[in-house]
Amino acid sequence: MATDVKVPTLGESITEATLGQWLKKPGEPVKADEPIASLETDKVAVEVPAPVAGIMGAHAVAEGDTVNVGAVIAVIEAGSGAAAPAPAAAAPAAQTPASLKAADPVPEPALRSDAAPAAATEEDDGSPLTLSPAVRRLVLELGVDPSGIKGTGKDGRLTKDDVLAAAKTAPKAAPAPAAAAAPSATAPAAAATGERREERVRMTRLRQTVARRLKEAQNTAAMLTTFNDVDMTAVIEARARYKDLFEKKHGVRLGFMGFFVKAACMALKDIPAVNASIDGDDIVYHDYADISVAVSAPNGLVVPVIRDAQSLSVAGIEKTIGDFGKRAKDGTLKMDEMKGGTFTISNGGVFGSLMSTPIINPPQSAVLGLHRIEDRPVVRDGQVVVRPMMYLALSYDHRLIDGREAVTFLVALKNAIEDPTRLLIDL
Missing domain, CATH: 2.40.50.100 (RNA polymerase II/Efflux pump adaptor protein, barrel-sandwich hybrid domain)
Known part of the structure; x- marks a missing residue:
């Protein structure tokens, strides 16, 4: 049977x-x-x-x-x-x-x-x-x-x-x-020096979907990107000081994404338009922050969602991101974990990117791009000093978000990262 x-x-x-x-x-x-x-x-x-x-x-x-x-x-x-x-x-x-x-x-x-x-x-x-x-x-x-x-x-x-x-x-x-x-009927002999070859491979369904959605975003949204930079000194020092205790207590490594997700949640609360979306002629505001995190997978980029990130601790955020990363490599992420999201963070810095203009993930209205940290000369108190700096990029739908709101969001994020105490007292 x-x-x-x-x-x-x-x-x-x-x-x-x-x-x-x-x-x-x-x-x-x-x-x-x-x-x-x-x-x-x-x-x-x-x-x-x-x-x-x-x-x-x-x-x-x-x-x-x-x-x-x-x-x-x-x-x-x-x-x-x-x-x-x-x-x-x-x-x-x-x-x-x-x-x-x-x-x-x-x-x-x-x-x-x-x-x-x-x-x-x-x-x-x-x-x-x-x-x-x-x-x-x-x-x-x-x-x-x-x-x-x-x-x-x-x-x-x-x-x-x-x-x-x-x-x-x-x-x-x-x-x-x-x-x-042995003669081979299916594979040609070794290519001679300088010989040019091509290989045609069909796009996976995931790559087709990514391509279609990104092009739709460009065709629909009035996209604009605003930049700022952030001094990572305070976060790097805090991470170096507490990373061992953090891992021992929570069983997960303390990274930079936990700080940025918490800082983004605070900035989204102050600038709700960045966390909103357009539905027809209506603007939909969200009193929660479902943060989509771009993760590299074998077949392309996937964007699982950290639900109610505003209610999670840094440890909870790091655990969730770590779990997403592991299961993205194994191909075991679930459908429901990829749906929704009100705001996206994409960290191209892990691949060495210095600056980029990320594309929004519809129906979301904004995406934050993080980049590599590198020592650069900056002026502090009238003196030229070397600081670990990172460029931030906020791409947003100008139909909904004005330049003033985009700049204010980035400044709020920058202030929270440069002074992590603000994350504790919600300032």
């Missing part, structure tokens, strides 16, 4: 997704609730669990196909036998990731699943490994053998940190002589 595998409910207003990757092949044994496929939605990647234990049956859709919620994508046959032998057509999978990258062109699904070396998809006991899309992509990029890596994730599954650690310690392997001598 076969059991249908259907596309699960993906969240409010989301009716379709893209079949990003099959994690189980026909004939392989599966356990109940074991991930068998990965779906890419407009915001996050979602794993499809097996409804029952049995043998993976036929795939009803291919990787890259669009599927609707409730659609049947595969079947699971009754039984618990060993996996069926791999078909002969799978032989080209034994080529190395490097040769795959040289192929011209190579579709994205091949880079993410079937292109993995045969030894990289089986454990020592011969049973197949189950890799998440992010981990599988990293395995291919780094050219490591996952069968020799000890997983630290749930049920012993590999995480990105496991793969990165293994890549750092693994010696660079020389190409096998047999592989060099």
